[in-house]
Amino acid sequence: MKYCPNCGKKLEQDVEIENKIYHQCSCGYIDWDNWVNISAVVIARNDKGEILMVKMRKSQTYTFPGGFRDLGETLEDAAKRECFEETGFIIDDLKLLRVDTLDSIRLVWVVFEAQIISGSFVENMEVDDIVFLHPSALTTISPLRGSLTKRLKEYLT
Numbered sequence: 670m671k672y673c674p675n676c677g678k679k680l681e682q683d684v685e686i687e688n689k690i691y692h693q694c695s696c697g698y699i700d701w702d703n704w705v706n707i708s709a710v711v712i713a714r715n716d717k718g719e720i721l722m723v724k725m726r727k728s729q730t731y732t733f734p735g736g737f738r739d740l741g742e743t744l745e746d747a748a749k750r751e752c753f754e755e756t757g758f759i760i761d762d763l764k765l766l767r768v769d770t771l772d773s774i775r776l777v778w779v780v781f782e783a784q785i786i787s788g789s790f791v792e793n794m795e796v797d798d799i800v801f802l803h804p805s806a807l808t809t810i811s812p813l814r815g816s817l818t819k820r821l822k823e824y825l826t
């Protein structure tokens with residue numbers, strides 16, 4: 670970070686805290702260099718217990734429905750909205766399953782389990798296909814979108 674998000678001045682001072690150097694503003698703001706984006710991700714099951722995966726149009730890779738939370742939105746609402754936007758399915762009964770981090774892209778994945786209650790697949794800008802897989806069949810799906818998808822798939826199988 671170059672400029673202070675608090676007052677807009679250049680972050681010119683260095684301050685050493687617990688053997689690490691941080692940039693500090695004359696107004697007192699310290700850049701902890703730890704910001705992350707938060708993505709809400711859904712392991713959505715149909716009434717047969719199969720898990721919904723999406724195929725991303727651009728990369729032709731598979732992942733679980735989800736995306737960035739908008740400011741002002743709860744994580745549950747972000748999960749419901751992203752799942753609907755990417756698949757056309759409406760989910761409910763959300764339960765927190767796990768949280769993953771990936772520092773190389775400053776990302777936190779908040780993963781929910783949920784039940785699909787209605788809807789049907791609608792092709793869209795992001796997703797051109799979906800699959801429903803029994804958890805034991807998750808190992809067969811590839812290519813996967815990224816390392817968090819891989820981690821989550823391994824966790825589920």
Ligand SMILES: [Zn+2]
Nearest residue numbers: 673676694696
């Ligand atoms: Zn400042």
